[in-house]
Amino acid sequence: MNILEINNLNVSYGSKQVIKNLSMNIEKNKITAVIGPSGCGKSTLLTTLNLMIAENGGSFTGEILFKGKDILSYEIDYLRRMIGIVFQKSTPFPFSIYKNLTYAPKYYGIKDKNRLNEIVENILKRVGLYDEINKNLNMLATKLxxxxxxxxxxxxxxxxxxEILLLDEPCSALDRKNTANIEEMLLELSKDYTIVVVTHNLSQAKRISDYTAFILDGELIEYDTTENVFNNPKDDRTREYIKGIYG
Amino acid sequence: MREKLKDSVFKIWIGLSTSLVFIVVVYIFLYIFINGAGSINGEFLFSAPKGMPIGSEGGIFPAIVGSLLLMVIACAFASILAISTAIYLVFYCTSEKVKRLIHLIIQCMSGVPSIILGLFGYTLLVLHLGFGRSLISGGITLGVMIFPYIQVRVEKTLIEVDKAVITSSYALGVSKVYTLFKLIFPMCKFDIVSAITLAGGFAIGAAAPVILTAAVIFAPVPESIFSPVMALPFHLYILTGEGISLEKAYGTALVLMLILLVINIISVILNFTRKEHE
Incomplete structure (x- = not known):
């Protein structure tokens, strides 16, 4: 089942067109990797999916359907809630770990202490931090x-x-061990969430994703199962990129 | 060799300048301390001026209370407006033209001499609005004086907040207002409070705006915000200008300086706490 359908998407910043006529579908509860050289429009694609693009001054034409309905027909707050995004540079709020995790739930009206504690505990377990930091919930998140x-x-x-988690090069600033931790976590999370991950790291895409999209200069060159893209690419440009020619 | 010489000359020059400023400040402080410490006692701090001419004996309690109240009103008035203006400019205003215009106005405001602000306060608040010479007139006039000072610092603080952190908040589907109150203010609170305290120090030391809008010679402790007040700088001005008592004048100056010192120390501590938090 497709949770996102992107049809004829064009995105531009002012007069600069970053994404050109891109169409692709994202399947529910799978990990989709988006690969391509720097500046090809991967991150722009992600920020368009939950309309964060508007905060950066970009605009788009074309159609994006979330669960069969145009994303523009949703309240923007609801859309961003349903399609979460995590950026390349980690941005913990300069508060305690506990406060970082209760910041949004409180906004959505959860006031009950026990319920909040439960959320924090569940989340920490999901992301594999529970054992490491459950005793230090009042520690400043920036000290992690x-x-x-x-x-x-x-x-x-x-x-x-x-329902969807967009990740923009989540591991680019991390060492091998931390990267492995996060990859393991993403595989676990994909049982409940749809994950779209932009990555520079081809072996990472190969390790964790079900589908891979290759973008070059804002155009979708190839989109198929990860196995096909890596083992049997149809387009020469994909083959060259995978061999490391575009770097 | 030439470069080395330039380097040492420059080093000596900055060393001398720093020491000179330091010596002058310490000299002023010590001079006032030595001459004023003698007149400071319980009676001086906690009783009203007495004697003939009035002020030659007794204390400065009404002036201390008046000055502190003026400062509080000025800070409250100025900070509400200044913080709102800064938020508007940083988070809501999209037109560069409007931004530039507002910045220009604020710059002009900060350049207005304080005696002119006093005259403005006198005309608008004391006469037209009928507040009379009162705590409220003086507080608002001082507020207008320190407004640009707070606004500029708060705006700078808000601009310096990491954009990525703010974007992460929006990405959670959280509203702008919630982001402001639950994320940005808590992040900037030390800087904002420090800007307000410093501005308060600036306000408490100003005599010119107060003379025309709030102060009546040897007024008692005010009963309401519409009562006239006495302020430390004005008290000092009267004591020396009328030649009433030089000894009491040193005492008054010392108290004023100590209050300013405390305000500045608070501001420094706040700044320090902020750094600790990062």
Whole structure:
């Protein structure tokens, strides 16, 4: 089942067109990787999906359907709640870990202490931080290590119970061990969430994703199961990119 | 060799400048302390001026209370407006033209001499609005004086908040107002309070706006915000200007300086706490 359908999407910042006539469908509860060289429009694609593009001054034409309905027909707050995003640079709020995780639930009207504690505990377990930091919930989130911060940010995006999780190069600033942790976590999360991950790291895409989309200069070159894209690419440009020619 | 020489000359120059400023400040403070400490006692701090001419004996209690109240009103009035203006400029205003216009106005405001602000307060508040010479007239006039000072610092603080953190908040589907009150203000609170306290110090030391709008010679402790007040700088002005008592004048100056010192120390501590938090 397709949770997102993107039809003839064009995105531009002012006069600069970043995404050109892109159409693709995202399947529910799968991990879709988006690969391509720097500046090809991968991140722009992600920020368009939950309309964060508007905050950055971009605009788009074409159609994006979330569960069969145009994303523009949803309240923007609801849409962003349903389609969470985590950025490349981890951005914990400079408060305690607890406050980071209760920030959004409180906004959505959850006031009950026990309920909030439950949410925090569940989230920490989901992102694999529970054993590491459950005794230090009052610690400043900015004092966590890089990998922990990124997991906390993913957790924070999960506190609003989204259906889709967009990740913009979540591991680019992390070492191998932390990357492995996050990959493991994403595989686990994909049972309940649809995940779209932009990555530079081809082996990462290969390891965790079910589908892979290759974008070059704002155009979707190839989109297929990860196995096909990596083992049997149809387009020469994909083959060259995978061999490492575009870098 | 030449560069080395330039380097040492420059070092000596900045060393001398710093020491000079330091010496002057310490000298003023010590001079006032030595001359004023003698007149400071319980009676001086906690009783009203007495004697003939009035002020030659007794204390400065009404002036201390008046000054503190003026400062509180000025800070309250100025900070509400200044913070709102800063929020508008940073988070809501999309037109560069409007932004530039508002910045220009604020710059002009900060350049208005304080005696002119006093005359403005006198005309508008004391006469036209009929507040009379009162705590409220003086407080608002001082508020207008410190408004640009707070606005500029708060705006700078808000601009410095990491954009990515704000975007992460919007990405959770959270509203702008919630983001402002639950994320941005808590992040900036120390800076904002520190800006307000420093501005308060600026307000408490100003004499010119107060003379025309709030102060009546040797007024008692005010009963309401519409009562006239006495303020420390004005008290000092009267004591020396009328040649009433030089000794009491040193005492008054010392009290004023100590209050300013406390305000500045609070501001420094707040700044320090903020750094600790990061």
């Amino acid at each position: 290590s890089g990998g922990q911060q990124q997991r906390l940010c993913i957790g924070r995006a999960l506190t609003v119970e989204p």
